[in-house]
Amino acid sequence: MVSDESIKINPEYVYHPGNPLPEIEGHVSRGRFERVLKRGEFAVTTELAPPDSADRTEVFHEAAMFDHVVDAINATDGSGANCHMSSVVVCALLAHIGYSPILQISCRDKNRIAIQGDILGAAALGIGNVLALTGDDVSAGDQPEAKRVFDLDSISLLSTIIKMRDESVLLSGRKLTEPPKMFAGSTINPFVPPFKSRVLQMEKKIDAGAQFIQTQYCFDMPMLKAFMSEAVDKGLTERAFILPGVGTLASARTAKWMRSNVPGVHIPDSVIKRLEGAENQKKEGQKICVELMQQVKELEGVSGVHVMAYKQEQYVAEMVKDSGVLGDRKPWAPKNEY
Amino acid sequence: MYKARLFASKHARAYEAMYNASSPIILASLRLVQKLTKGKLDKPITWAEKKIKGFLFDCQMCGNCILSTTGMTCPMNCPKTLRNGPCGGVRANGNCEVKPEMKCVWVEAWRGSREMKHNHKIQEIQFAVNHEHKGSSAWIRLANEDVKAK
Numbered sequence: 001m002v003s004d005e006s007i008k009i010n011p012e013y014v015y016h017p018g019n020p021l022p023e024i025e026g027h028v029s030r031g032r033f034e035r036v037l038k039r040g041e042f043a044v045t046t047e048l049a050p051p052d053s054a055d056r057t058e059v060f061h062e063a064a065m066f067d068h069v070v071d072a073i074n075a076t077d078g079s080g081a082n083c084h085m086s087s088v089v090v091c092a093l094l095a096h097i098g099y100s101p102i103l104q105i106s107c108r109d110k111n112r113i114a115i116q117g118d119i120l121g122a123a124a125l126g127i128g129n130v131l132a133l134t135g136d137d138v139s140a141g142d143q144p145e146a147k148r149v150f151d152l153d154s155i156s157l158l159s160t161i162i163k164m165r166d167e168s169v170l171l172s173g174r175k176l177t178e179p180p181k182m183f184a185g186s187t188i189n190p191f192v193p194p195f196k197s198r199v200l201q202m203e204k205k206i207d208a209g210a211q212f213i214q215t216q217y218c219f220d221m222p223m224l225k226a227f228m229s230e231a232v233d234k235g236l237t238e239r240a241f242i243l244p245g246v247g248t249l250a251s252a253r254t255a256k257w258m259r260s261n262v263p264g265v266h267i268p269d270s271v272i273k274r275l276e277g278a279e280n281q282k283k284e285g286q287k288i289c290v291e292l293m294q295q296v297k298e299l300e301g302v303s304g305v306h307v308m309a310y311k312q313e314q315y316v317a318e319m320v321k322d323s324g325v326l327g328d329r330k331p332w333a334p335k336n337e338y
Numbered sequence: 339m340y341k342a343r344l345f346a347s348k349h350a351r352a353y354e355a356m357y358n359a360s361s362p363i364i365l366a367s368l369r370l371v372q373k374l375t376k377g378k379l380d381k382p383i384t385w386a387e388k389k390i391k392g393f394l395f396d397c398q399m400c401g402n403c404i405l406s407t408t409g410m411t412c413p414m415n416c417p418k419t420l421r422n423g424p425c426g427g428v429r430a431n432g433n434c435e436v437k438p439e440m441k442c443v444w445v446e447a448w449r450g451s452r453e454m455k456h457n458h459k460i461q462e463i464q465f466a467v468n469h470e471h472k473g474s475s476a477w478i479r480l481a482n483e484d485v486k487a488k
């Protein structure tokens with residue numbers, strides 16, 4: 001574990017929270033993630049699992065594993081309906097040392113009053129990106145007795161963010177003296193029914209204001225191909241940046257467990273067979289992930305890839321490097337010698 | 339009733355036609371009733387709406403009815419009360435993430451909407467429910483809005 005002293009925080013960032021980048025005409029945020037995408041680079045994002053801890057160094061330690069291989073880091077919001085450190089706080093910690101965090105907001109735990117407050121607070125702390133999610137149901141987590149909120153759904157949440165940002169008002173119409181300047185995105189799962197509705201569902205999210213889309217785990221390339229080609233035909237890839245999600249499977253057993261226990265995860269039998277037949281299943285899982293990244297990059301209309309490696313975060317850097325998807329680009333990372 | 343609800347999405351086209359034909363009549367009569375009784379019959383009307391829509395669509399009386407845009411499937415039966423399309427957790431067999439024994443409401447809604455004439459309506463963005471209207475009659479509110487507008 002990294003001790004607090006070894007992580008030197010540039011005092012400038014602490015006193016001026018947020019990415020201290022100048023505003024750019026036509027950009028909604030001042031964050032690096034929006035810049036990378038709008039420059040037309042192939043972006044790489046990943047997911048940080050907020051710790052079950054009150055120690056911020058755990059957050060820094062985890063983030064440091066992604067240095068120079070990712071452009072933005074999602075902080076999950078009570079993922080799988082389990083409680084972890086708050087996503088707003090994780091993002092604020094990351095933003096203060098200059099990372100480009102993506103604040104995930106799930107509709108499961110908070111009503112519209114709490115969510116609007118979080119959006120303002122997040123922007124004040126320098127968080128430049130937000131991702132609107134429905135969220136797994138409470139029954140998926142370890143406190144199924146909790147009350148499910150779902151006051152908003154992901155599309156209402158997107159509309160809320162856009163209204164606050166572009167009209168500088170709260171939902172009630174009350175004026176904001178400073179709007180939250182956030183680059184807004186959402187998710188889509190092209191791999192579950194009703195399949196035919198999924199592209200239209202993505203279109204609806206883009207209509208509601210989503211500027212980028214990260215997808216659920218893709219282990220089924222033909223399905224993703226079909227989805228993307230329909231998205232291209234509908235012109236959706238001109239209106240939003242699409243980053244398909246890929247992941248690594250630790251073993252055939254984990255894969256089987258995931259597909260029956262994690263909502264919305266589709267893993268074809270062929271992938272499980274391939275893992276079962278491998279000598280080193282963990283290595284094979286990483287190889288599959290690397291191949292998926294490379295195949296994603298070849299697809300028409302994609303703007304990047306979102307790598308999810310829950311409990312396998314330490315392999316993300318290696319996998320991204322092996323895939324070569326970044327070319328010779330080296331994403332920003334804080335210099336430890338501030 | 340679950341069975342009646344599934345039947346409605348399967349026959350969404352016919353329901354839509356019935357709905358479109360009957361709602362102006364229902365609304366016109368309600369407008370008249372509202373004018374004459376000035377709200378004295380609100381309770382029995384709400385009761386009737388609850389019974390009829392409850393039987394046909396498992397209506398939850400959210401008071402913000404959008405049945406005609408959701409393939410004649412009441413979205414309030416979704417455990418997450420989503421009003422803009424399915425979540426990402428729908429099971430491979432089309433059943434609900436939360437209630438494995440129930441068809442996902444949005445799988446039904448999608449099927450229903452494909453049957454309907456105005457099938458683009460499912461793409462309209464619906465803002466979150468106004469919880470102040472919960473338990474009240476959507477029919478009466480529409481009728482009153484019309485009466486006020488005139």
Ligand code: SF4
Nearest residue numbers: 416425434435442443
């Ligand atoms: S699976 Fe369907 S019915 Fe169940 S919570 Fe998700 S959208 Fe609602």
